[in-house]
Amino acid sequence: MEAFHATVASLFGLVVGSFLNVVIWRLPRGENLSRPRSACPGCGTLIAWYDNIPVLSWILLGARCRGCKSPIRWRYPAVEALTGALFLLAWQSHGSDAVTAAIVALFLAALVAISFIDLDHRIIPDAISKPGMVLFLLVAPFNGLHAGVEWINGAKPGLNALLGAGIGIAVGMGTILLIRAVGSWMLKKEAMGLGDVKLLGLIGAVVGPLPCLYALALACLGGAVIGGVMFAIGRRRPMPCGVEVVGTGAHRDLTATFERMRVGETGLEVRGAPPAEVKTPVRVALVLPATRILEDDDAHLALEGNIASVEGEGDERMWILEITKHTDDDAERVGLFSMSYKYIPFGPFLAFGGALCAIYGREVHWALSVGYPSLFHR
Ligand SMILES: [Zn+2]
Structure with missing residues (x-):
């Protein structure tokens, strides 16, 4: 019976982890959490339920989209597995008191979402922390x-x-x-x-x-x-992640969010998996979230440039951008931007x-x- 409960707790954690992946992606972008249904960022195909089973689908699909074969980041199953493990620990440490175990599990889920959003955007969303404080006060x-x-x-x-x-x-x-x-x-x-x-x-x-x-x-x-x-x-240190690269001109449909970027010797290096094949050069506009340590507000730094070259394959693909112009009037911002990768969230x-x-x-x-x-x- 003990093993049964532990299994149920872990499986429930896996499902919650799958939802947390949606929260981590959509919440900082101001998108609706329940609609539309999840789609492949590469080909736009809606993800079928049998391709959306936590961890298992990622393994069975070989970490690639069923339709367009574009890579699926390992972080998705990792967040699911982490949440499953945390729910198991919540059950094991507080299982004699089911309500406390549930409160702790909910708290751990909030911490997972907050951690990954902070890693991606250098933001701890008020939408989780503020109502969380009220809720956990009420259930105290x-x-x-x-x-x-x-x-x-x-x-x-x-x-x-x-x-x-x-x-x-x-x-x-x-x-x-x-x-x-x-x-x-x-x-x-x-x-x-x-x-x-x-x-x-x-x-x-x-x-x-x-x-x-x-x-x-x-x-x-x-x-x-x-x-x-x-x-x-x-x-x-890599730069704040979740950088959006928006293509213009012939590549108007090109929108991608990248995992990591840094200031390299050749310019701005953006690492990630672009959604589709792109020929170079292409004009891009980079919108960088201003980091907390430098700016108090949520100002964005907009840069424009060309993709000079593409290196690597799949997840390790790196776009080397030549920044030709920054559209923000404040010239000092670019200097601030290169400073900011000393900041650890x-x-x-x-x-x-x-x-x-x-x-x-x-x-x-x-x-x-x-x-x-x-x-x-x-
Ligand atoms: Zn696809």
Whole structure:
């Protein structure tokens, strides 16, 4: 019976992961999440249900579209498998309390969507973090992670749980706001995005005030390790992803979003899988999302240029663009743009810390607390 429940949790996670792929793609683009049905970006064919089975279809199709054989990114099955694994962990750690397990699973799903949207666009969408805070505050009385903590002696458990979630939100948001203020003053530039403020608020609403500080500590630890490794191997940071290249003239129908781009020696190098065969040269207009660390607003940087050459095959195909003109009047923007690939998004690290606290709360508390009063029970 135990194995049956675990299997159901994992399968449900796989299906939710499939939906998260849609959220990750469409939400930052302002598209409707339920319509139209998913289609191949290469040939526009609607994806049949039997080609849309999580992970399995990707393997059976050999990572290619059934119609046009254009490659399907490995990230789609990876997000599905990750969500399946997280749902299994949520069930294993909280299975004795099904409601808490469901709350934790929903929280983990939100963290997956937030992490990949942050990686792609350097944005933590308010559309997830804000309603998430409200929802997890409202369900706090049913969330076992808040149980056993008495904020008011003798008050009903439900009230104490609501207080735990509310104080969690305040501590989470307040801490990042404080770090932002100190960091901005010391570095003379924006140290952390407002999206991170709301993300730690969301984490605090689910796990409570002390564990949300643990999540922040784990995020800093993870960031230091990953940042250190990347510095050590001398890898140049890729640019904010999700760059849209829109063709004009003879290639008016050419619209593609690419996974990675960077400033290379030959110009702007865009790596990804173009939807169809394109002859060079072609005029392109690049619309780059302004990164958080440089700009407070959502301004876009528009560049125009030609595809000078195409290198590589399939997923590794790289378009080398020669930028001839940037349509933004602010000339300094181009300089800012090349600076910005030093920026590592913090959202995925916060999500990692939050997930660890929600799944392995007791172990994290044991590892990070030195003689704290036991504020956190699972
Ligand atoms: Zn296709």
